[in-house]
Structure formats: structure tokens, C-alpha cells
Amino acid sequence: MTRGVYLDHNATTPVDPRALEAMMTFLTSEYGNPSSTTHGWGRRARQAVEEARASLALLLGSRPEEICFTSGATESNNLAVKGCARRRARTGGGTHLITTAIEHPSVLETVHDLEREGFTYTVLEPDPQGRIDPEAVRAALRPETCLVSVLAASGEIGTVQAVDRIGDLCRERGVVFHTDGTQVVGKLPMDVHRSAVDLLSLSAHKLYGPKGVGALFVRSGVELDPIFSGGGQERGLRSGTLNVPGIVGLGTMAAIRAREMEAEASRLRALSGMLWDGIRERVPDARPNGHLTDRLPGTLNIAFPRVPSERLMALLKEFGVSASSACHSGKGDPSPILTAIGLDPGLASCSLRFGLGHATTEDDVRRLLDDLARAVRRIRGPGPRAAAPAPGV
Numbered sequence: 001m002t003r004g005v006y007l008d009h010n011a012t013t014p015v016d017p018r019a020l021e022a023m024m025t026f027l028t029s030e031y032g033n034p035s036s037t038t039h040g041w042g043r044r045a046r047q048a049v050e051e052a053r054a055s056l057a058l059l060l061g062s063r064p065e066e067i068c069f070t071s072g073a074t075e076s077n078n079l080a081v082k083g084c085a086r087r088r089a090r091t092g093g094g095t096h097l098i099t100t101a102i103e104h105p106s107v108l109e110t111v112h113d114l115e116r117e118g119f120t121y122t123v124l125e126p127d128p129q130g131r132i133d134p135e136a137v138r139a140a141l142r143p144e145t146c147l148v149s150v151l152a153a154s155g156e157i158g159t160v161q162a163v164d165r166i167g168d169l170c171r172e173r174g175v176v177f178h179t180d181g182t183q184v185v186g187k188l189p190m191d192v193h194r195s196a197v198d199l200l201s202l203s204a205h206k207l208y209g210p211k212g213v214g215a216l217f218v219r220s221g222v223e224l225d226p227i228f229s230g231g232g233q234e235r236g237l238r239s240g241t242l243n244v245p246g247i248v249g250l251g252t253m254a255a256i257r258a259r260e261m262e263a264e265a266s267r268l269r270a271l272s273g274m275l276w277d278g279i280r281e282r283v284p285d286a287r288p289n290g291h292l293t294d295r296l297p298g299t300l301n302i303a304f305p306r307v308p309s310e311r312l313m314a315l316l317k318e319f320g321v322s323a324s325s326a327c328h329s330g331k332g333d334p335s336p337i338l339t340a341i342g343l344d345p346g347l348a349s350c351s352l353r354f355g356l357g358h359a360t361t362e363d364d365v366r367r368l369l370d371d372l373a374r375a376v377r378r379i380r381g382p383g384p385r386a387a388a389p390a391p392g393v
Helices: 017-027 042-060 073-090 105-115 134-140 164-172 244-282 309-315 336-340 362-380
Strands: 069-071 096-100 120-124 145-149 176-180 199-203 214-218 299-303 351-355
Touching: 017 244, 042 069, 042 244, 069 073, 073 105, 073 145, 073 176, 073 199, 073 214, 096 105, 096 336, 105 120, 120 134, 134 164, 164 176, 244 362, 309 351, 309 362
Parallel strands: 096 120, 096 145, 145 176, 176 199
Antiparallel strands: 069 214, 199 214, 299 351
8 A cells, every 4th residue: 555645744743753752651650730749740740841841942042931831832822912912001012913914813813802802903914925024014113012923934835034133123112022933943943032032932743742732932021911810820821730741742842853953954955945846847837835945944835827726635645735724724715825925816726735844755755746747737638838937946
């Protein structure tokens, strides 16, 4: 039986066996509550949590006490945006927010929630490569702006944003800057104390850790209103019993990615370059969506004119590819990210995302290219072959 090839690593990643091994102890024999430190079980759980916190802080360039564990990036984004906006409004810091049209729904829907509470907001549009112009952020800043939220990189098209420059502009004006770093952490260097990032969200399952756990970096001095009421865990920011096995898995992967990230990024860039070169050769009118160079390693989003993505995926059933980000999958409408960068709905519905990962090999890419070429020919049928190739990556 032919082995399936998983190419949807932007949606989620398989759990690294090393993370699973570290977690197993805390799923079986070490089951203590880290808030119950009057006995050894609780103290050992607390120690494991703090070791994971230190590992994640090292990966981010933060201090351990600036890490707040959550259930994932959706919760982290809600805590960052709602928590900051409400605290700033309550203390006279303004009620205007700035975000972008290419954010994850957990940011955009949170901003809409705040609008119902009396906040106003500005949504910035990307350029055709998916970049947010820092000068557009500068122009949108107002005296009453309390928060700017711009994602670090798009998991759908791979474009990486100028986070450092945007953060500097916010700091000059005394505005809190949040970035959804879910697609960047563990893939590209992210040093929050060399940049002006005040809040950064992440999720373990995007860096080969378990689902259901994430974190929010909260720079010292930045105050948030919690969105959960309860026992006051995580310095009062996030009440609830900590997911110790998940946190251990996240901490394990933070340490591993810190060691392996550079080499893996280089390998994935080479593989994605090989994939794009092969697509250009076989389907000359294919075009890349997103920035050609400032993008996540291993991420390609390609439009295949006159080849509906749903039909193409049906013919590529041995490959785990997607037509949009997981949060929009199955909705039937063109991807809002692709339409935001200027693709007409027809071309947007002819686009596929390829998310290469740790297990992807050159043989996988060759096999995909052969099957992809056959599938495109089958869908298009007989007809003239397009002559003009798209630009190289």
C-alpha cells in the first residue's frame, strides 16, 4: 500500500516522539496538581511546569515569569487582545485598536466582540504579497489607540511580517503591540526582548507538541485583565488547573526547536524551492501566492488557473494538502486571506497550500510533482499549454 504524505504542517504537526516520551510520565505516575505543593506529587508537577516555562522563555528570548500557559493560541489571542484592550480602556489608555485583514479568526472575531463593548478599530489591508506596510500602521495610529495586533506570519500564504519595525513604531507612541506568533515560533528566530513585541501568542501543536496547550508572552509591565475567573493560577492571568502533560510537551519541543530550528529551516527552504521549481516546469502558468522570499520555510501556496482546488485535492488523495487554513476549511467560500491579497474569487478557489515538515523528503516532493502534473492535465483536459511561467522563488 502506498504511504500517504502529510503536507499540512501549517494546520498541525505530528507529536514528536521525544515530546510524547516526556509527557507520558505526567500522564501516568506523576499526576500531581502543580498548585498542591504541600506534598511531593504536587511539587514535582510544579517543578516540571517551571522547567518547561524556562525552556520556552529561552526559545523566545524572554524571562520565565513573562510566560503564561494557556490552552492554545486562540485563548492566548483572546487574552492578549481583550485583556489588554479592557485594561487600557479602564485606565484611560484609549479604546481604538489596529489589526489586519489577514489575522486568524481568534483575533478578528475578538476585535468584533470588543466593538460591541464600545471599542473602535482599524483593519489594515496587505499588499499583493501579503505584507503589512509598517507605514500604514504608523498612519493608522491615533492618540486613543491602545493596541496593535499584527500576526508574525501567515500560515496560509507564508508571508513573514516586519514585526520588529511595527513594534518600534508602537513603542514610540506608547501603544501595546501584540503579535500572533503561532506560525513562526520554532520555525524562525523570535527574540522578544530584542524586538518591541509586548504580547506574543503561540500554540504547541504547530511545533510538534501536543494539541490543547499554548502560551502567551506578556512583557513585564504590560497589564491585562484576565478573561477567566477562578483560582488565580498563572499570576492571576489564567485561572484553571494547569495541563501539566501538555506543558511538559511544549517545553520539551521548545528546547528541541531551539537546537534544531536553523538546520531544519534550511532543509525546508531547499525542499520548497525544489517543489516550486518542479511545479513551474510542469505547470508553467501556476503562480505563487504570498511573498517570494520573506516567507516561512516549507510553506508554499500556489494558484493553478482553471484547476478548482477541490477537484485537485480529490485526485491528490494520498497527499495531505489543503485549500486554505484549517480555520476556514470546509466553509465553501474563497479564502479571505487570498482575496485580501487581491486574488479574484475564481483564482482563490484554484489555490492549494503545501506545508512541508520534519518528515518530508525529496522523494515525497518528486512523488507529489508527478501526481500533481497528472492531476492538472486530467482536470484541464486537452488544450493549449500555457507558455509564460510565473516568477521564481
